[in-house]
Amino acid sequence: MRTAQIVICKSAILEYSKIQVGVKNGVADSSTVKGLTGFGSTQRRDAWWLENLPFAIVMGIFVVYTTWRAFEGKFYECYHLGLPYLSPFYSPLIDPDHHWWRFSPALLILAGPLGFRTTCYYYRKAYYRAFLLDPPGCAVGEGSGSKYKGETKFPFILQNLHRYFFYVAVIFVIFLWYDAILAFIFPQGFGIGVGTLVMLANIILLTVYTFSCHSFRHLIGGKLDCFSCVNFGKPRHSAWKGVSFLNEHHMFWAWVSMIAVGLTDLYIRLVSSGLIRDIRLL
Ligand code: FES
Numbered sequence: 001m002r003t004a005q006i007v008i009c010k011s012a013i014l015e016y017s018k019i020q021v022g023v024k025n026g027v028a029d030s031s032t033v034k035g036l037t038g039f040g041s042t043q044r045r046d047a048w049w050l051e052n053l054p055f056a057i058v059m060g061i062f063v064v065y066t067t068w069r070a071f072e073g074k075f076y077e078c079y080h081l082g083l084p085y086l087s088p089f090y091s092p093l094i095d096p097d098h099h100w101w102r103f104s105p106a107l108l109i110l111a112g113p114l115g116f117r118t119t120c121y122y123y124r125k126a127y128y129r130a131f132l133l134d135p136p137g138c139a140v141g142e143g144s145g146s147k148y149k150g151e152t153k154f155p156f157i158l159q160n161l162h163r164y165f166f167y168v169a170v171i172f173v174i175f176l177w178y179d180a181i182l183a184f185i186f187p188q189g190f191g192i193g194v195g196t197l198v199m200l201a202n203i204i205l206l207t208v209y210t211f212s213c214h215s216f217r218h219l220i221g222g223k224l225d226c227f228s229c230v231n232f233g234k235p236r237h238s239a240w241k242g243v244s245f246l247n248e249h250h251m252f253w254a255w256v257s258m259i260a261v262g263l264t265d266l267y268i269r270l271v272s273s274g275l276i277r278d279i280r281l282l
Pocket of ligand 1: 116119120121122123162209210212213214215216250
């Protein structure tokens with residue numbers, strides 16, 4: 001009995017030390033965990049793959065739609081109809097008359113919002129699982145045979161740019177707030193149409209998504225060990241608490257803001273192309 005206990009202890013220590021080696025090398029080494037070596041192999045009994053399905057479908061549709069719209073280069077504003085609406089995919093609008101840029105104006109600004117979303121911590125987790133299957137789920141074998149290297153090598157090391165994309169995203173948020181305010185100013189004066197409310201809802205959701213960002217939470221106070229030891233500690237602590245509250249639901253804000261921006265563009269496209277008419281409420 002005592003011998004059996006010693007053998008079990010030895011193998012547990014061996015397993016533990018293997019994991020420690022993986023951690024010491026900078027990243028956790030999932031291949032040392034038993035039962036996770038083959039693709040899809042897991043000890044989980046729930047339908048873990050179900051989590052990936054909605055993301056794969058909605059994100060797939062969003063990527064196809066935004067790519068098509070970015071290259072389309074028309075029906076992105078309603079000024080010709082006397083309506084002050086501009087698609088968020090084309091804001092800020094640069095060289096719409098093609099003086100020096102022959103292609104769609106959206107292509108000039110796409111890298112900002114795209115870079116911010118692509119490097120977002122939530123989206124990274126979601127697309128690594130749903131599209132790269134690397135791994136397909138938490139505690140599910142990826143079966144690639146290669147050791148997990150984290151985001152320490154090209155191209156994934158570029159994900160570290162997220163904190164800088166945050167600043168870029170804030171600039172876009174300012175532009176979109178400007179567009180939303182302009183959406184209240186019709187040629188005849190102040191007014192509200194369905195498009196005004198659509199643009200307003202869109203920028204509110206985008207603002208919440210942007211400021212629920214993990215990088216922003218870190219910036220505003222997450223990096224501090226002691227709020228009372230720094231200048232403006234009290235307001236920073238209050239702001240950090242508010243951002244932390246939003247940050248807890250970051251995945252939710254990522255989803256609704258993504259759907260909102262897609263639907264806002266779709267609405268403006270339908271109105272701009274004459275397929276539907278905007279309803280004036282005020
Ligand atoms: S972590 Fe998602 S936007 Fe920064």
